[in-house]
Amino acid sequence: MKRGAGILVAAIVAIPVAIGIAVITIKTLSERKANRIVTINVSPVAYASGEAVITRGGYLFRSRGCSECHGVDGGGKVVIDDPNGLHVESPNITSGSGSAVNGYAEVDWVRAIRHGVDRAGHPLLIMPSEDYNRLTDEDLAALVAYVRALPPIADKPASVRFPLIVQALYAFGVVRDAAEKIDHALPPSQPVPAGVTAEHGAYVANMCIGCHRRDLTGGTIAGAPPSWPPAADLTPRSGSAMARYDTGEKFVAMMRTGRRPDGSAVSTVMPFPSLAAMDETDLLALHAYLRSLPAPRANP
Numbered sequence: 001m002k003r004g005a006g007i008l009v010a011a012i013v014a015i016p017v018a019i020g021i022a023v024i025t026i027k028t029l030s031e032r033k034a035n036r037i038v039t040i041n042v043s044p045v046a047y048a049s050g051e052a053v054i055t056r057g058g059y060l061f062r063s064r065g066c067s068e069c070h071g072v073d074g075g076g077k078v079v080i081d082d083p084n085g086l087h088v089e090s091p092n093i094t095s096g097s098g099s100a101v102n103g104y105a106e107v108d109w110v111r112a113i114r115h116g117v118d119r120a121g122h123p124l125l126i127m128p129s130e131d132y133n134r135l136t137d138e139d140l141a142a143l144v145a146y147v148r149a150l151p152p153i154a155d156k157p158a159s160v161r162f163p164l165i166v167q168a169l170y171a172f173g174v175v176r177d178a179a180e181k182i183d184h185a186l187p188p189s190q191p192v193p194a195g196v197t198a199e200h201g202a203y204v205a206n207m208c209i210g211c212h213r214r215d216l217t218g219g220t221i222a223g224a225p226p227s228w229p230p231a232a233d234l235t236p237r238s239g240s241a242m243a244r245y246d247t248g249e250k251f252v253a254m255m256r257t258g259r260r261p262d263g264s265a266v267s268t269v270m271p272f273p274s275l276a277a278m279d280e281t282d283l284l285a286l287h288a289y290l291r292s293l294p295a296p297r298a299n300p
Contacts, residue, residue: 023164026164026167026168026171027164027167029171029172030162030167030168030170030171033170033171034122034123034125034170034177035122036122036123037120037121037122038115038117038121038122038123038179039121040111040115040117040184041184042107042110042111042114042115043107043110044105044106044107044110045106045109045110045137045140045141045144046106046141047106047141047144047145047148048138048141048142048144048145049145053141053142053145054142054145054146054149056139056142056146057142057143057144057145057146057147057149058146059277059279060139060142060143060146061074061143061146061147062274062277063274063275063277063278063279063282064131064132064143064207064274065128065131065207065271065274066143066147066274067273067274068271068273068274069090069126070090070091070092070093071090073094073150073151073153074092074093074094074147074150074153075092075094075096075153075156076089076090076091076092076093076153076156076157076158077089077090079126080225082225082226082227084163084225084226085161085162085163085164086161086162086163086166086225087159087160087161088126088159088160088161089158089159089160090126090158091156091157091158092153092154092155092156092157092158093147093150094147094150094151094152094153095148095150095152096152096153096154096155096156097152097154097155098154098155098156098157099152099153099154100158101147103119104119105119109140109144110140112124112127112129113129113132113135113140113143113144114129114132114133114135114140114182114188115129115133115178115179115182115184116128116129116130116177116178116179116182117179123177123178123179123180124177124178124179125160125177126160126177127177127178128178128210129178129179129182130178130181130182130209130210130214131206131207131208131209131210132206132207133182133183133186133206134186134188134189134203134206135188135189135206136188136189136190136191136203137188138191140188166223169222169223170223174222175222175223176222178210189203189206194281194282194285195281195285196248196281196284196285196288197285197288198285198288198289198292199289200281200282200285200289201284201285201286201287201288201289201290201292202289204278204282204285204286204289205286205289205290208234211231211269212231212232212233212234213231215235216233216234216235216290216293217233217234217235218230218231218232218233218234218241219231219233224269228267228269229267229269234290234293235290235293235294235295236290236291236292236293236295237295238295242290242291244260244261244262245261245287245291248283248284248287248288251283251284251286251287252280252283252284252287254266255272255275255276255278255283256275256276257276258270258272
């Protein structure tokens with residue numbers, strides 16, 4: 001009897017110890033991964049200037065999600081504050097004191113935007129560089145020119161806090177940072193003429209892959225708050241979100257209003273302030289590209 005009680009007491013003591021060890025292990029592995037050095041060869045893109053360049057950069061900043069995360073003034077903002085513990089406050093990227101980009105050289109901007117890596121070589125957590133990896137040199141230079149021209153805002157530090165479950169998923173590779181997702185050896189995209197073509201739409205569609213995946217079939221967004229719905233399937237197969245948009249006009253209306261053709265609301269997880277800022281050429285080209293994709297094969 002006493003022996004059985006002893007075993008029970010030992011088990012009761014061992015369980016919280018085991019849990020504590022697991023928590024420490026998860027936190028250690030997650031921090032080690034977040035602090036790893038990502039070694040990549042990065043070529044600088046020369047700074048550009050001029051009214052047309054900054055105008056183009058401002059359009060990209062507003063329409064490609066930069067203002068959605070960093071705020072319209074570039075000073076940073078709370079992006080996610082989930083009751084389950086996921087908190088993301090983006091960094092200040094203006095030239096003000098305490099900015100995350102103070103002292104950035106040309107090559108540092110390329111490393112951060114295209115590759116999701118800071119100038120010390122650490123991965124930039126949450127930064128969706130997979131969406132920007134394929135920017136042309138011209139567009140990257142325009143975007144940087146616009147950001148560097150923003151009025152300075154001082155002392156707004158970034159803050160990222162992962163709940164334990166996300167730390168575990170990150171530590172074991174289920175949730176990946178952008179630096180893990182990107183093929184860093186790919187050269188930048190070459191410019192294509194802007195127009196209502198699938199070719200131009202393919203370039204625009206790079207902004208969608210962070211949530212909708214590289215093949216645009218959608219699904220659960222790894223690391224997102226549990227309240228977020230899965231990203232929609234953007235391929236043209238039957239039953240996908242794109243089945244509703246047989247015309248470019250319907251697609252443009254949805255992107256501008258956040259409502260489907262039947263009047264129902266699309267999830268506000270979609271960055272509609274940025275999408276609504278896209279010009280009609282980009283939106284119609286994106287529609288043309290999505291409609292041109294081959295429908296994925298059904299699982300056997």
